[in-house]
Amino acid sequence: MFDWQDLYFFTVLARTQSLSAAARELNVEHATVGRRVDALEKALGLRLVDRLPRSRPLTEEGRALAALAEGMNTLASDVERLSRMAAIDVAGTVKISAPPSIATHCITPHIPRLRALHPRLNIVLLPSTKVAALDKGEADIAIRTVRPEENALVRRKIGKVRFGLYATSSFKNLAEERWTFIAYDQARDHLPQQVWLHQLRGNRSVVFAASDLASQQMAARLDVGAVVLPTILGDQDPSLVRLPVSTEGPTRDVWLAVYPDLRRSPAVKVVMDFLVDCIQAEPRLG
Structure with missing residues (x-):
């Protein structure tokens, strides 16, 4: 009888198409994946993979077994x-x-x-x-x-999350062309609230970026710049006020x-x- 864990390792290898990718997903060394597949082949008496220098393509028997085991996950x-x-x-x-x-x-x-x-x-x-x-x-x-x-x-x-632009009351008194901005890092430029922020600021500067909203909110409290926050967060912060802007925030x-x-x-x-x-x-x- 084969070891079910060996079969599981094989299904991950079949799906990821490489020892290294399977090892990363399974959080083991790639040699461990190889040993598991070797053990499965020995138990079944079948050659499931071709051992090429840079890859482990499935044999015909390997593809058939992978199809049978598709529902295992x-x-x-x-x-x-x-x-x-x-x-x-x-x-x-x-x-x-x-x-x-x-x-x-x-x-x-x-x-x-x-x-x-x-x-x-x-x-x-x-x-x-x-x-x-x-x-x-x-x-x-x-x-x-x-x-x-x-x-x-x-x-x-x-429900719906709504967004607004917030800053301190002293910041609100600045001329709009002097406003600076706080944003997420560039990895989150796809977010609707980040897109809206860039539309609002135009050529004005993002002077601080952070991957978490708490850091952005704290920076806004310290007059670093204006920040886009969910209204459930910004409206309840006594240190901040909502700034008047030309377009509605996203939802x-x-x-x-x-x-x-x-x-x-x-x-x-x-x-x-x-x-x-x-x-x-x-x-x-x-």
């Missing part, structure tokens, strides 16, 4: 989600991934109410701009400002995403309803 993900659902039901722990501004200013203030209603329910809130991989268990429920594309997910649009839809099997968990259902209530009760996200 899906099956493994389904088993992991089933395990997580059972653990949630027993332990009462639900992990939520959400953008930092929504996590801090919209969800966290309402946690005492949730605790009062469900004292045995434990919440792990994961504020992050990264899209959490629900299929890998990074979170049980995701709040996202991009539409979830995974077909297996249940997704629901539950981004807020989506809730969860796998159907996790959705059937009573704990997850309670938290989903709680999150929808939090966001729909916030006028700046309506």
Whole structure:
């Protein structure tokens, strides 16, 4: 009988087409991938890959086996989600991934109410701009400002994030041609709020860039420049005022995403309803 772990290593190699790429995905040395595939070949009595100097193309038997094993990753993900659902039901722990501004200013203030209603329910809130991989268990429920594309997910649009341009009140008194700006780094130039910022500033300077919104907001408080913030963040900051601008700020839809099997968990259902209530009760996200 072959080792199922050897088969899993082979499926990753078949998909990535190289030992080094498979090793990176599996977080092992490439020699480990080679040993696993060798062991699988020995157990099956088949040659699955051709050992060329710079590549490991599949043999005809290897391609046939890869096709048979295509559903292995899906099956493994389904088993992991089933395990997580059972653990949630027993332990009462639900992990939520959400953008930092929504996590801090919209969800966290309402946690005492949730605790009062469900004292045995434990919440792990994961504020992050990264899209959490629900299929890998990074979170049980995701709040996202991009539409979830995974077909297996249940997704629901539950609100909108709006953006404005903010600075200190003293900055507001400067002539507009003297305004300076705070932005994300260039890696985030595709974001609608960053595109809008560049349209507003024209030839005026970005004098400070940061990959996180908290650093940008702090710099704005210190009169470094004007910054684009979600209104849920900027309108509640007493150090900042919204600047008058010629065009409306962009909006981004807020989506809730969860796998159907996790959705059937009573704990997850309670938290989903709680999150929808939090966001729909916030006028700046309506």
